[in-house]
Amino acid sequence: MTRDERPLRAVPAVVWLSLAAALAAQIGWRAGQGRPGAAAADLPPAPGAAALRLASFGEPAALARLGMLYLQAFDYGGANVVPYQRLDYARLTGWLDGLLGLDPRSQYPLFAAARIYAEVPDEARSRIALDFIYRQFLVDPDRRWPWLAHAALLAKHRLHDLPLARRYAAAIDRHTRAPDVPLWARQMEVFILEDMGELEAARIMLGGLLESGAIRDPAEARLLRQRLEQLERR
Amino acid sequence: MPAAIFTRLALLEARRGGLFWVAALILVVGLALGAYLAQLALTEARALQAAVVAALLRVSAVFVIAAQVVASVRREIDEKRLELLLALPLSRPRQYLGRFAGFTLLGALLAVVFALPLLLWAPVAAVAAWGLSLAGELVLVAAAALFFAMSLSSLVPALAATAGLYLLARSIGAMQAIGSGPLAEHGFAHALARHIVDAVALVLPALDRATRSDWLLYGAPDARSLALVLGSLLVYAALLAAAGMFDFQRRSA
Numbered sequence: 001m002t003r004d005e006r007p008l009r010a011v012p013a014v015v016w017l018s019l020a021a022a023l024a025a026q027i028g029w030r031a032g033q034g035r036p037g038a039a040a041a042d043l044p045p046a047p048g049a050a051a052l053r054l055a056s057f058g059e060p061a062a063l064a065r066l067g068m069l070y071l072q073a074f075d076y077g078g079a080n081v082v083p084y085q086r087l088d089y090a091r092l093t094g095w096l097d098g099l100l101g102l103d104p105r106s107q108y109p110l111f112a113a114a115r116i117y118a119e120v121p122d123e124a125r126s127r128i129a130l131d132f133i134y135r136q137f138l139v140d141p142d143r144r145w146p147w148l149a150h151a152a153l154l155a156k157h158r159l160h161d162l163p164l165a166r167r168y169a170a171a172i173d174r175h176t177r178a179p180d181v182p183l184w185a186r187q188m189e190v191f192i193l194e195d196m197g198e199l200e201a202a203r204i205m206l207g208g209l210l211e212s213g214a215i216r217d218p219a220e221a222r223l224l225r226q227r228l229e230q231l232e233r234r
Numbered sequence: 235m236p237a238a239i240f241t242r243l244a245l246l247e248a249r250r251g252g253l254f255w256v257a258a259l260i261l262v263v264g265l266a267l268g269a270y271l272a273q274l275a276l277t278e279a280r281a282l283q284a285a286v287v288a289a290l291l292r293v294s295a296v297f298v299i300a301a302q303v304v305a306s307v308r309r310e311i312d313e314k315r316l317e318l319l320l321a322l323p324l325s326r327p328r329q330y331l332g333r334f335a336g337f338t339l340l341g342a343l344l345a346v347v348f349a350l351p352l353l354l355w356a357p358v359a360a361v362a363a364w365g366l367s368l369a370g371e372l373v374l375v376a377a378a379a380l381f382f383a384m385s386l387s388s389l390v391p392a393l394a395a396t397a398g399l400y401l402l403a404r405s406i407g408a409m410q411a412i413g414s415g416p417l418a419e420h421g422f423a424h425a426l427a428r429h430i431v432d433a434v435a436l437v438l439p440a441l442d443r444a445t446r447s448d449w450l451l452y453g454a455p456d457a458r459s460l461a462l463v464l465g466s467l468l469v470y471a472a473l474l475a476a477a478g479m480f481d482f483q484r485r486s487a
């Protein structure tokens with residue numbers, strides 16, 4: 001793959017100059033634009049499930065995961081002190097719904113809903129995320145119970161809504177059938193009713209999830225440990 | 235076997251044209267993308283890497299084989315080398331199949347090379363199924379590219395037709411699902427459109443069922459499912475090869 005070439009000195013100075021000027025103009029132009037950041041208001045309405053499937057060109061699992069990375073970028077970073085608290089949660093859950101529909105076995109959308117979006121210090125938004133988790137849990141309880149278990153803890157300790165927490169805990173007991181669902185998860189309602197602090201409850205739950213092998217991803221385990229440390233510092 | 239010379243020529247042209255360097259560059263980009271994605275993922279990092287890198291390698295392999303076949307055949311025609319080769323004491327079907335065998339080998343080689351890095355994130359059985367399916371898919375794309383390069387008059391239409399057929403075959407399943415969904419309208423126009431889409435699907439391969447990245451995430455398909463996928467790819471590749479031979483036979487020069 002070689003070709004005959006004339007030496008570099010055969011290129012006239014004006015061509016060198018125009019190449020350098022065009023390159024400088026390109027770099028200057030891009031540098032002037034700054035880093036692109038997606039603000040909360042930029043999150044577009046979620047496309048329909050059929051449109052997403054069509055756009056995946058037969059690669060739904062890849063699009064579902066790339067879609068999650070795309071979604072994560074909105075309302076995060078920049079001058080934002082509390083990420084995700086300005087997002088339109090109706091649109092957000094529409095996206096999560098669509099991406100989960102592309103790959104129903106993926107846990108990523110539920111992980112993000114439970115561990116990221118439901119934990120914003122905004123009760124209305126948190127409730128929308130929790131409701132999304134509950135609806136999706138009912139679709140596949142045996143696979144999605146860990147997220148509802150976390151939702152029950154959030155409902156009790158962050159929203160101080162004991163009836164909602166009990167409803168979620170009872171749903172885990174009522175709807176899960178798989179033998180690998182641990183006893184503590186089935187008895188979540190008792191767990192919720194006990195006079196237990198958020199830190200203690202989170203420790204039991206995280207310990208149980210790690211022990212049962214439900215958390216295998218190192219990044220996920222790291223994030224959960226960070227959350228525990230944050231709770232301990234409070 | 236005289237037809238083997240066409241096979242050798244196809245492989246030699248790929249090597250001299252730098253195709254293997256392009257493949258190596260794509261592999262490097264794929265691995266770099268995988269490493270970058272691992273930094274972004276909050277969970278399911280391995281699944282994200284496997285799915286996205288596999289999707290990138292799949293589409294790159296298809297583009298590389300289609301471009302290689304179309305460019306090679308069009309160059310042969312435009313430089314009048316085809317006329318010279320037609321004068322050889324070798325039947326036209328043999329010449330056509332000799333070329334196709336070369337491109338098939340090239341596709342199989344690319345599939346093996348592109349499947350290997352996926353072993354970083356997925357089990358051997360799943361990668362083997364994915365690689366086999368990719369090889370079948372590349373054979374089909376090579377057959378389509380050869381057919382269009384021989385039958386259309388220049389490079390761009392041939393490449394566009396190959397890409398169009400491939401993308402349509404990958405999305406026709408979703409189009410059929412949209413048409414028969416519960417929210418679809420019920421009327422004459424809709425029924426007509428649905429029948430047209432179904433009719434188009436009959437003459438297309440079901441590429442949305444082939445080389446699936448979810449095999450890498452959730453386990454290889456069973457032997458019967460994989461055999462059905464491979465069978466459908468090879469049947470369509472055979473159809474394209476037969477259509478190509480038919481057209482080549484009628485070619486005046």
